[in-house]
Amino acid sequence: MSEEKKDVLRETDAEAIRLARSLLRSARYGALAAVDAKSGWPLASRVAVATDIDGAPLILVSTLAAHTGAILADPRCSLLVGEPGKGDPLAHARMSIECRAIKLERGTPEQARAERRYLNRQPKAKLYAGFGDFSFFRLEPQGASLNGGFGKAYALTRADLLTESPANGGLETSEQSAIDHMNADHRDAIAVYARAYAGAADGDWRMTGIDADGMDLSCGDDVRRIFFEQPLAEASAVRTVLVSMAQEGRAKL
Numbered sequence: 001m002s003e004e005k006k007d008v009l010r011e012t013d014a015e016a017i018r019l020a021r022s023l024l025r026s027a028r029y030g031a032l033a034a035v036d037a038k039s040g041w042p043l044a045s046r047v048a049v050a051t052d053i054d055g056a057p058l059i060l061v062s063t064l065a066a067h068t069g070a071i072l073a074d075p076r077c078s079l080l081v082g083e084p085g086k087g088d089p090l091a092h093a094r095m096s097i098e099c100r101a102i103k104l105e106r107g108t109p110e111q112a113r114a115e116r117r118y119l120n121r122q123p124k125a126k127l128y129a130g131f132g133d134f135s136f137f138r139l140e141p142q143g144a145s146l147n148g149g150f151g152k153a154y155a156l157t158r159a160d161l162l163t164e165s166p167a168n169g170g171l172e173t174s175e176q177s178a179i180d181h182m183n184a185d186h187r188d189a190i191a192v193y194a195r196a197y198a199g200a201a202d203g204d205w206r207m208t209g210i211d212a213d214g215m216d217l218s219c220g221d222d223v224r225r226i227f228f229e230q231p232l233a234e235a236s237a238v239r240t241v242l243v244s245m246a247q248e249g250r251a252k253l
Contacts, residue, residue, distance in 0.1 A: 009153050016154045018227065020146045020161060023095050025051055025209075025216055026225040027081040028121075032059065034070035034077040034101075043070050049081065050114075050121035053171055053211050054162045057081075057099065057139040058114050060125055064133055071101035071137065079139055095146045097161065099139035111136055113172055120179065120208045121216070121223075163231070165212035170235025175210050178238055182207045189246040190217060196249030198224035210238060 010016070027049045036043040045067040050058045057079055061068045071077050082094025104111035114136045119126055128134055144156040182190060183206050190207050194200040194217050209216035214227035228241055 009155050012154050012156060012160060016146060016148065016152075017156070017160045019093060019148055020095055020144060020154075020156055021055060021163075021213065022225045022227075023082050023093060023146075024055060024057065024097070024161065025211075025214075026223045027051075027057075027083075028221065028223055030057070031080040032067055032071075032077060033080070034067055035074050036066065037069050037073035043067060047079075048122050048125065049079070050118040051209070051211075052114060052117060052138060053168050053175070054164065055211070055213075056141060056162060057097065058118050059137050059139065060118055060122070060129060060134055061137065062128075062131075062133050063135070068135070072103070075101040077101050077139065091149055093146075093148045093152075095144050095156075097139070097144040098142040100142060102138045102140055104136045104138055106135075109172075110138070114138060116176060117209060120176075121218070163211060163213050165231055165233075167212040167232040167235045167237070171211060171232075171238075174235050174238070178210055178242075179207050182242070186246075189242070189249075192246055192249040192253065193217060193226055194219070194224055196252045197226045197245070200224055215242075 029046055030049045031044050032047045033042060033044045043066060045065065047059045047061060052058055077099050079097045079099055080094060082092065084092045104114050115129060118136065119129060141158050141161045143158060144161060146154040146156055190205045191202060194205045195202060200222065203219040205217050205219045207215060208218050212232045214225060217224045217226065232238065232241065
């Protein structure tokens with residue numbers, strides 16, 4: 001009699017959800033897999049990535065690229081995120097997200113928000129974001145497979161990946177002014193966040209995003225995700241939280 005197959009999946013807990021959201025929020029790029037419209041064969045390409053307010057992946061792609069035609073013909077796709085470090089690349093966390101690609105039409109609030117957040121994360125894309133053959137897509141997560149390292153496999157739902165918060169609506173209108181203010185007047189505080197809460201080295205850190213769960217910082221190619229102690233209940237709480245974290249961070253350092 002054959003042995004009963006062992007379930008390799010762990011129960012999804014708060015730690016796994018935080019790891020998954022961190023991988024997604026801190027990703028600079030990912031591997032997009034789709035079905036080629038002409039051949040019917042799987043097609044994988046590297047794409048630069050950002051995230052929407054709620055955490056859904058955002059990509060900017062050209063109609064000249066094969067993967068764009070693929071997701072227009074069949075919106076089912078997957079996105080692999082997670083960067084290998086030193087040693088065995090399979091020992092590092094990564095996540096494959098099942099998505100449905102939605103093209104964001106120019107002139108809509110959704111497209112404007114996506115463009116703003118994407119260019120904050122990928123500023124070099126300003127050179128071509130306005131070209132007529134480029135379009136933004138929101139990749140609606142349906143579920144995900146998270147591998148946190150050897151023996152740490154999880155199956156995640158859409159709800160595990162996205163942040164549904166009453167603060168989202170307010171952040172859509174107030175986030176950019178807060179980011180601009182922090183980058184213009186409080187770079188010292190941003191450096192404190194990076195060092196105290198992400199263990200990063202001192203450097204020219206900039207804030208690239210604020211959402212209900214936390215903030216995203218970058219210094220060149222180094223991207224760090226910092227979670228708030230508690231998710232924001234309303235957008236107006238951002239200032240209070242950032243001031244408090246700067247004070248606590250300086251005390252830690």
